[in-house]
Amino acid sequence: MSTFRVIVGVLIGAFCAAPLHAQGFFRPARSPSASFDMQHIATAQVTVRDFHLNMPHTWFFAFASDSAGDQRVMGFESASSPILTHRYGWTQRSLAPGERVTVEFHPFLNPRQLGGMVVKVVTADGHELNGGSADDFVNQRTCGSLPTVDSAARGDDS
Numbered sequence: 001m002s003t004f005r006v007i008v009g010v011l012i013g014a015f016c017a018a019p020l021h022a023q024g025f026f027r028p029a030r031s032p033s034a035s036f037d038m039q040h041i042a043t044a045q046v047t048v049r050d051f052h053l054n055m056p057h058t059w060f061f062a063f064a065s066d067s068a069g070d071q072r073v074m075g076f077e078s079a080s081s082p083i084l085t086h087r088y089g090w091t092q093r094s095l096a097p098g099e100r101v102t103v104e105f106h107p108f109l110n111p112r113q114l115g116g117m118v119v120k121v122v123t124a125d126g127h128e129l130n131g132g133s134a135d136d137f138v139n140q141r142t143c144g145s146l147p148t149v150d151s152a153a154r155g156d157d158s
Contacts (some may be wrong), residue, residue: 036106036117045102046074051079051095060095062103064114074115076105079132088130101122105131 046062058078063071084090097099101123105116118131 019099024094031100033155035108035110035113037109040107041104041119042116043102043104044074045100048095048097048099048101050097051092053092055080055082058084058090062101062115064122069096074101076111076118076131078118078152083132085119090129094129095121095123137155 025140044062044064046064049063051059051060052058058081059076060078062074064074066072078084079087081090101121103121104119106119107116108114120131123129123130
C-alpha cells in the first residue's frame with residue numbers, strides 16, 4: 001500500500017471520528033463518580049448483610065428500614081481492597097454480618113438504587129472506617145507505593 005493511501009485513510013478516519021468524539025462516544029466506560037451524587041452526603045443506620053473486600057471495588061450490602069418500617073437492602077461501594085487496607089486500615093473483619101453501623105455516603109443518582117459510594121462507616125463502638133474518595137477510584141494503581149497501616153492498628157492477630 002502506498003504512503004499516500006495510508007495518509008488519506010488516516011485523515012478520512014480522523015475526519016469521520018471527530019463528530020463522534022465531540023458527542024462523547026469515546027468517553028471512558030465509567031467515571032468514578034458517574035453513578036453518584038457527589039454534591040450530597042446522606043447518612044443511614046444499617047445492619048450489615050455481607051461485606052466483600054474485593055477488586056476492583058469493595059462492596060457491602062446492608063438492611064435499612066424505610067419510612068414505612070419495611071426492610072430494604074442498600075448497596076455501598078468503596079475503593080479497592082488494596083486502597084482500603086493499605087491506606088485506610090480495613091480488613092476482612094472490618095464489617096461483620098449482623099453488625100449495626102452508621103454509613104455516610106454519596107447517594108446513587110438513580111433514586112431507585114438504594115445506597116451509594118461510602119464516605120465513612122462508624123461502627124457501634126465508635127470506630128471510624130474511611131471509605132476513600134473519588135480520587136481513590138481513579139488512582140488505584142498507586143496504592144503499592146503507599147505506606148501501610150501497622151497490623152496492630154488494623155486489628156490483625158498476626
